[in-house]
Amino acid sequence: VLTVRRSAMAGLSDDPALERHFKGHSSAVNCCDFNPNMRQLATGSDDNTVMIWNFKPQMRAFRYLGHKGPVRCVNFSPNGTMVASGSSDRTVRLWVPRVKGESTVFRAHTAAVRTVKFSHDSGFLVTGSDDKLLKVWSVNRRQFRATFRGHTNWVRGCDISADDRLVVSGSDDKTVKIWDLSSNREVHTFFEHRAMVTSVAFHPDGTCIAAGAADNTVKVWDIRTNKLLQHYLPHSQAINSVSFHPTGNYLLTSSDDSTLKILDLREGHLFYTLRGHNGPAQAASFSHNGSYFSSVGADRQVLVWKTNFDETPHALDGPPTTAYAPRQPGPAPSSRAPVAADGPRPQHPLAARQQPEFVPPPTSEPQSRASGHDSWPTEVPPSINPLPKPVEVPMDPASAAAQPHNGLVDAGAPDVHVSDQDPPLFDSGTAGEMTPLFERKIERMFGQVATQLARLTETVQIFDQRLQIVENQLAGFGPDEGEV
DSSP states (O other): OOOEEOOOOGOOOOOOOOEEEEOOOSOOEEEEEEESSSEEEEEEESSSEEEEEETTTTOOEEEEOSSSSSEEEEOOTTTSSOEEEEESSSSSEOOOOOOOOOOOEEEESSOOOEEEEEEEEEEEEEETTTSSSSEEETTTTTTEEEOOOOOSSSSEEEEOOTSSEEEEEETTOOEEEEEEETTTEEEEOOOOOOSSSEEEEOOSSEEEEEEETTTEEEEEEEEETTEEEEOOOSSSSOEEEEEEEESSSSSEHHHHTEEEEETTTTTTTEEEEEOOOOOOOOEEETTTTTEEEEEEEEEEEEEEEEEETTTTOOTSSSSSOEEEEEEEEOOOOOOOOOOSSSSOOOOOGGHHHHSSSSOOOOOOOOOOOTTTOOOOOOOOOOSSSSOOOOOEEEOOOOHHTTTTSEEEEESSSSOOEETTSSSSSSOOEEOOOOHEEEEEEEEHHHHHHHHHHHHHHHHHHHHHHHHHHHHHHTOOOOOTOOOO
């Protein structure tokens, strides 16, 4: 059962409505992303699989097997020909979204991969990991390109600007960082969050970024001035994802409080509260044309919603269309000190409102129509379509294999392995001359040594604490202790 809480600021526009409901994963679903052609949706789950949901009714879903750990992130390439997935097995896989499920394996990191993002030209890939690093990979050449070092804890989210010049990342170290892809250097760090940053996103025009965190807040910054534009407190628990609408006027969030929120960035207010998941809403994402958005949760549900409130007519299984005129990317922030320009700096549209704008969580929720349930009415409100019949995928490979077109895809084809250790250490024809690649390998080796030393230090601290506890216990027994 689904409910929508319509904000007083929602005006007279139509409400979001549930369009599709998929079932097939056997464990919590962690991530989702639309194919730009609007014919497929990719999801990743704790059941170690990637699933491609085909919107045409006659086509079954594809289940891709290959990862050896939970799948933490998925992302379609802008040209729609590949889907990338990152996993706790420390690898990134590039899948061809067809029935065979061929994949290329990137031995990407030394710890779980939590975020993966294609460039807008589909030419390279950025990954982030629990090893505190971001890495850049060439998609066409299947080669490692660069490493970004600077975070002091797990990297949970990343995004790339529309002009493919900048990367934004969020980490458990509570910071948001901007990186320059041309120089591979850090440009700026934002410190405003008070808990781990779980998700980050670039505004479509490239001039500002949004971040969601475990402190239940969403913050929006102008990266030209490095100033906080807006601040929201839309959820009562940790925020798991943020996604800009292609117009840049709305922001979609998901949270451990099981709700989705849509924020109106022009007015600086909460626009909609949507309830459809029975448990944490792990991720939510707008489609590339903005007509739909998807959400996934710990309840194993995959939901596809029709936006309605800012709609361009488009069918789920129809041909790709351009719903909005592309925006010109804004100027990239500079790592140097700003130089005063002639005349005042133009103000960002979002800064026209009182800043920072603060939205508290709603104080009243929809009342139940049945006693004993505060949040889940027994009837579907008129603004929401009845729950469609779930599209189910057989979970038993043996029984499903008997069907001629079963949607269960085992990545049995030989994997193509890519590693950042494949290229040579020295250029051909040189006699021991150190190359930049060798320098990067030395830096990576020292980084791994530092990581191991940090783990050993933590282990020693734990043993020291236990030893102190034992000493305290022994000190409590005197010479007559225990005698009757």
